[in-house]
Amino acid sequence: EAGVAQSPRYKIIEKRQSVAFWCNPISGHATLYWYQQILGQGPKLLIQFQNNGVVDDSQLPKDRFSAERLKGVDSTLKIQPAKLEDSAVYLCASSLVDRRSRDQYFGPGTRLLVL
Amino acid sequence: QKEVEQNSGPLSVPEGAIASLNCTYSDRGSQSFFWYRQYSGKSPELIMFIYSNGDKEDGRFTAQLNKASQYVSLLIRDSQPSDSATYLCAVNSGGNKLVFGAGTILRVKS
Numbered sequence: 377e378a379g380v381a382q383s384p385r386y387k388i389i390e391k392r393q394s395v396a397f398w399c400n401p402i403s404g405h406a407t408l409y410w411y412q413q414i415l416g417q418g419p420k421l422l423i424q425f426q427n428n429g430v431v432d433d434s435q436l437p438k439d440r441f442s443a444e445r446l447k448g449v450d451s452t453l454k455i456q457p458a459k460l461e462d463s464a465v466y467l468c469a470s471s472l473v474d475r476r477s478r479d480q481y482f483g484p485g486t487r488l489l490v491l
Numbered sequence: 492q493k494e495v496e497q498n499s500g501p502l503s504v505p506e507g508a509i510a511s512l513n514c515t516y517s518d519r520g521s522q523s524f525f526w527y528r529q530y531s532g533k534s535p536e537l538i539m540f541i542y543s544n545g546d547k548e549d550g551r552f553t554a555q556l557n558k559a560s561q562y563v564s565l566l567i568r569d570s571q572p573s574d575s576a577t578y579l580c581a582v583n584s585g586g587n588k589l590v591f592g593a594g595t596i597l598r599v600k601s
Contacts, residue, residue, distance in 0.1 A: 407587060416499075417593050417594075418495070418579050418581075418592050418593045418594055419579075419589075421588055421589065421590075424586070424587075424588060431586060432588055467534055467535070471587065479525075479537050479540065480537070480587075480589060481537070482534040482535050483534060484533070485534050
């Protein structure tokens with residue numbers, strides 16, 4: 377079974393520039409999550425989708441971050457404009473909706489450095 | 492604000508010893524609890540989950556849950572150098588939303 381795919385793996389941009397990340401979840405996983413992990417901290421949930429609807433985006437800085445999941449499969453996360461404090465690893469995860477199996481599986485992450 | 496607290500470590504144990512990792516959480520209504528392992532530069536990998544009070548064993552790993560004390564722990568028996576990693580405690584705060592602790596760094600010395 378293929379895992380969660382993310383691209384790019386690394387990105388370096390200057391502050392005030394824009395950047396976009398892509399995620400393809402495990403086939404059949406209806407729920408998709410974007411996390412931000414700053415160095416030395418645990419992952420923080422930014423947004424949770426179920427199919428193509430938003431379940432929770434309470435911690436998404438909506439003035440600069442946006443995310444979409446068209447057709448309930450792939451998802452993109454965008455930052456515009458980026459700030460220095462956005463330097464982090466952006467992790468995508470997916471899970472089944474089944475109550476018996478809600479384990480979240482993480483992709484390799486995209487490492488963002490904002491200069 | 493729902494919180495998950497872990498000692499950042501590093502926790503150093505000799506090879507073959509038992510490593511004990513601890514986690515406390517603030518949301519008394521939490522129902523499910525997870526331990527993830529994260530190697531440096533890699534993404535988190537699920538190693539254990541527990542829903543009920545008591546112990547749950549899986550190979551060298553044992554998760555312990557005490558809901559009254561709002562406390563979760565992970566024991567790693569016969570620790571190996573390959574167990575050296577950051578261990579993240581995560582709590583399901585509802586709607587399958589996970590709140591993570593900052594992680595405990597474990598170092599197993601051969």
